[in-house]
Amino acid sequence: MKAPFSRPSLRPYLPYRQRAAKDEGGLTAHFLGTSSVLLRDGQTSVLSDGFVTRPGILRVGAGKIVPSRTLVRAAIERLRVESLAAVVCAHSHYDHALDAPVWALETGAELVGSESTANIGRGLGLPESSLRLVRDGDTVTYGNFTLTFLDSLHSAGDHYPGTVDRPLVPPARAGSWRTGTAFSVLVSHPEGRVLLHASANYRPGALRGQQADVIYLGVGQLGRQPVEFLHRYWDEVVAETGARRVIPVHWDDFFLGLDRPLRPMPYLFDDLGTTMSRLLPLAHRDGVEVVLPLSWQRCAPLSGIARTTSPEV
Numbered sequence: 001m002k003a004p005f006s007r008p009s010l011r012p013y014l015p016y017r018q019r020a021a022k023d024e025g026g027l028t029a030h031f032l033g034t035s036s037v038l039l040r041d042g043q044t045s046v047l048s049d050g051f052v053t054r055p056g057i058l059r060v061g062a063g064k065i066v067p068s069r070t071l072v073r074a075a076i077e078r079l080r081v082e083s084l085a086a087v088v089c090a091h092s093h094y095d096h097a098l099d100a101p102v103w104a105l106e107t108g109a110e111l112v113g114s115e116s117t118a119n120i121g122r123g124l125g126l127p128e129s130s131l132r133l134v135r136d137g138d139t140v141t142y143g144n145f146t147l148t149f150l151d152s153l154h155s156a157g158d159h160y161p162g163t164v165d166r167p168l169v170p171p172a173r174a175g176s177w178r179t180g181t182a183f184s185v186l187v188s189h190p191e192g193r194v195l196l197h198a199s200a201n202y203r204p205g206a207l208r209g210q211q212a213d214v215i216y217l218g219v220g221q222l223g224r225q226p227v228e229f230l231h232r233y234w235d236e237v238v239a240e241t242g243a244r245r246v247i248p249v250h251w252d253d254f255f256l257g258l259d260r261p262l263r264p265m266p267y268l269f270d271d272l273g274t275t276m277s278r279l280l281p282l283a284h285r286d287g288v289e290v291v292l293p294l295s296w297q298r299c300a301p302l303s304g305i306a307r308t309t310s311p312e313v
Helices: 011-016 057-062 069-077 100-107 114-122 227-241 271-284
Strands: 026-032 038-041 045-048 087-088 112-115 130-134 138-144 145-151 181-187 192-197 214-218 243-247
Touching: 011 271, 057 100, 057 192, 069 100, 087 100, 087 192, 100 112, 100 114, 114 130, 192 227, 243 271
Parallel strands: 045 087, 087 112, 112 130, 192 214, 214 243
Antiparallel strands: 026 038, 038 045, 138 145, 145 181, 181 192
């Protein structure tokens, strides 16, 4: 029997670790844990979530939380973010939207998401001119990046359902950051298409007709779902879009800071080993490469892929 606060080892998956990108320009990405990904092409940068405060489990469970401006500024400096066009929230839980308004305040980026995300921004003093509301099917463009927002579903067992209906002023309970709308975000760029799919769930047929080369695929809670669910999830998101590379996200223990290597969630919350044992055979079946991301490392998510999509931006 697995001890609830022990966790799977990453050792079996070391061969799948992402490789650092050579400094040759082009589209690059930095993974910041959970589903936070910084994409940039030398001219424009866009960020999903940007969750770097990562309050501890006791604080989340029994106290109140607040974004750390110090940690956001440190991340900006470490990543050498000189300008940021947009911060996009997959949904409005604290592990996605807690720090997003701070990134916008520090860089002048737009905060992009649902009305719930906008109310989180308003609570931290973001002006209306820095808020962009999007709905299912909306498309926005920043430089060579075109982002299409598609309604999705939060993974099973949503602890904080509902919406944020008024400006949210921290400190507040973690449950104050309610789901709002969950989005799957298709990022089109002249180099290819990247799907940011943060939550391990799907709306049947929602991605029909969409194409992606790479998916940052949310796998949180998949280790606790029936194997049949994972198969349907793979088919609806990966097989449906024709992706050739999958980068699992939202598997790491986000109660631990980013000053240490990423570790899987304890068995109390999930089982990454079970998830990978089911996901890898599907990837092998469909000829899809699986790459396990490392925090902070600069990588080239589209490098080496024989692209079959035809992005027009």
